[in-house]
Amino acid sequence: MSAAIRGPATGRFFRAFHAWSRISNASHQQRRCFVSTGSLHDANYNKPSYPRTVQSSQEKAATRVRIPQARLERIQQHPTFLQRMHAALDANIQPDGDPNDRGLRLVRIEAPSARVCRYVRALLVRRDDDPRTLDNTVFAEVKHTPKNHPDMGIDLKFDVSAERASLLQDNRNELKLRIQDTFSVQLDFLPEHEGATTDGMRTIAIAGGRKDVNLAKDFINSLHYQLEQATQIQKAQSDEPISTSREPSFVRLKSKKGATIKDRYKTTMRCVPSSVVVLTTSVSSSTSDIDTLRGMTVSSLTSVTLEPEPIISFSIRGPSRTLDCITAGQPFAVNFLSGCPLGAQVADIFSKPHEHPSQPFHAVQNLNLAKVYAQDGDSAPPNISGKHVPARFTCELLPGKSLEIGDHTVIFARVTGVWRSRSPQSDKVTFLAYAQAGYRTLAQNPIEWPAAKILKPIQSKKSAPSTSEVLAPQPLQTEAKPQETEIFDEDVPVATTKSDAASDDIVDAYWRMALDEDKEDSVLEERAADQRALGEAQKPADHPAADSEDGLPDKPSPQKQEK
Known part of the structure; x- marks a missing residue:
């Protein structure tokens, strides 16, 4: 009997009893009667019967x-x-x-x-x-x-x-x-x-x-830097953080005495928002090597005409490697950027000078801003693609239409293809813009203004007479009676001036001349001369002589007295 009790079951019993006896809130009677107050796992885990091994500080x-x-x-x-x-x-x-x-x-x-x-x-x-x-x-x-x-x-x-x-x-x-x-x-x-x-x-x-x-x-x-050898425009771009704030920044104006026409011109043009696009082209279409790609940021893109074909224009300051490829006849792409900080970062990378012209393409790829697409032997120009490039134009140079004005070359090109992503189909989507020496985006809501009262143009009530009608000669009038003109919003009578009356008389004289009224007047004058030659006795009865002396009334004719 004792041997059976001291078997494996006895060992498990004593181990379990030892664990329960370690419970602090268990009374002596509970420990003796082996009344369960919790799980064995919790008792052993919370209060182990052996000290834990501390990890050695020498372990590496x-x-x-x-x-x-x-x-x-x-x-x-x-x-x-x-x-x-x-x-x-x-x-x-x-x-x-x-x-x-x-x-x-x-x-x-x-x-x-x-x-x-x-x-x-x-x-x-x-x-x-x-x-x-x-x-x-x-x-x-x-x-x-x-x-x-x-x-x-x-x-x-x-x-x-x-x-x-x-x-x-x-x-x-x-x-x-x-x-x-x-x-x-x-x-x-x-x-x-x-x-x-x-x-x-x-x-x-x-x-x-x-x-x-x-x-x-x-x-x-938050650190700011400034390039010592950069141009004034590049300094403005590098000093200003990439921002798409809708509030315009304030530009300090020079004094009137020291300001020249160029300074006032630049200060004024800073307030005019301009589009920001990235031009991409290549030295040769036969290879897709990224080292042969050329690109730059342009802020002078303008739509010229839509008929008979879409034409755009922009200007580039020379010398430029991108300009050399475009003037050589290579097709190019106009990549529109989204109005967000990442879109402004892409434009900023392509606007800065680099030791090698293909460095901007490497930079946008390494920063995961956009992907560069170019295929060997493809007539389509290389382009940058990504969620920050919502639209793109494929263009060709118009031969013989380039103009060199000052230090810039104005390019005119036809649009051969248009690509747009699904996102910019909404009317509220706007692309990246540049104003006040910083990248910005336009407001989503248009400006609302009160409806203006527009006057209806004054129309002459006189119509041109037909050639069959005979117009009697009318003497010129120095003064015209006031007439009323109609207004679009309110019917308010407006008196005509002397100049308006004189202009109406001139119009009447013009119509008389146009209808050969002068010939009709000459016929009437000839008839009157014949009647005067016949004498007063032979004048028609229905036309008495107009003989007035000293303001007296007309005397009756001799024929009437005999009667």
């Missing part, structure tokens, strides 16, 4: 990365890079295996935390690993935070312009070091990914606490 995280063999050799041969990295981050690297066919070698990274491993990995895969860059690399002290901690560090990568990156690196990385000390983050420059180039842009990697990283990013994006 590890990761692997493939880098070129030549880069690994340069890092290993550098006198201080690995030593400074170990002292600041307590991280080590060591090769793992042989190089593969492409010359890449697997490297193992060991660091106190996964965040430090990711940071070291970003340092190893960066492209600018020359000795000078390795010398200038600064390792910030990284605090180890446990998993799921509120201050758990993150790694953030984002792109900035090359000018803003140079501002951070001026004076031996003075601004960069101050940002690291102020926000307690680690900041470094690296490409977007291995093997890709970011023309005109630099990628920044920030490591640190989530809140600190976001604050550092907002501070970097």
Whole structure:
């Protein structure tokens, strides 16, 4: 009997009884009677009978990365890079295996935390690993935070312009070091990914606490820069942030004494909104190489005519590589941009000067702003496509219609194709515009104005007489009786002036001349002369002589006296 009790069932009983006896709120009687007050799992989990094993501080995280063999050799041969990295981050690297066919070698990274491993990995895969860059690399002290901690560090990568990156690196990385000390983050420059180039842009990697990283990013994006060798228009574009605010910015006017006609002209034209489009073309249609593409931002696009075919015009300041391709007869595309910050960013990239003319196409692709489409041997011009390009024109140059005026060339081109996405079919959709030295968008609601009272044009009530009617001569009148004219909104009598009456008399004289009334008057004059030649005795009875003396009434004729 005792042997049966001490079997496996007895062992399970004692283990269960020991767990229940650990419950703090269980009374002695409950423990003796083995009355259940909770689950065995909760009792064992909340109050274990053995101390938990604390994770050793010496335990490290590890990761692997493939880098070129030549880069690994340069890092290993550098006198201080690995030593400074170990002292600041307590991280080590060591090769793992042989190089593969492409010359890449697997490297193992060991660091106190996964965040430090990711940071070291970003340092190893960066492209600018020359000795000078390795010398200038600064390792910030990284605090180890446990998993799921509120201050758990993150790694953030984002792109900035090359000018803003140079501002951070001026004076031996003075601004960069101050940002690291102020926000307690680690900041470094690296490409977007291995093997890709970011023309005109630099990628920044920030490591640190989530809140600190976001604050550092907002501070970097708020930096303003100014190009010293840019033109006045490019300076205005770079100084002003990309904005689509509907409120116009105020432009400080010069004094009247020092302002010239050019200054007043520019100040006035800044208030006139103009369209913003991107022209894209290529050197040759036989190849689709992105290095042969050309493009620029234009703010002078205008519709010229619709009949017999759609014609547009714009002006380009020379010298321009895009202008050379268009005047050579290459087809080009007019890409319309949406009125949003990303559409303004595309226009800003194509408006700046670049070392190579194809750099804007690389930049918009690397920033995922638009895609570049070009096919070999296709007669259609290259174009940029994306959700921020809602419409596009395909155009051809009108030969012999270009005009050179000053330092600009005015281009006239026919529209051979029109493409629109589904989104801009609404009447409320407006494209990107430029005014007051900044990119803007038009208001969605049109301006409402009160209905004006428009007067009906005054129509003459006199109609032209027919040629069959005989008009009697009418003497000219110096004064005309006032007549009433009708008004569209209210019937108010308006008296005619002397000039209006004189003009009516001139019209009557014109009609008499037109109907040969002068001939009729000459016939009547001849009849009157014949009657005067017959004498007073032979005058018709129905036409008595008009003989008046001293204002006396007419005397009767002798024939009437004899009767």
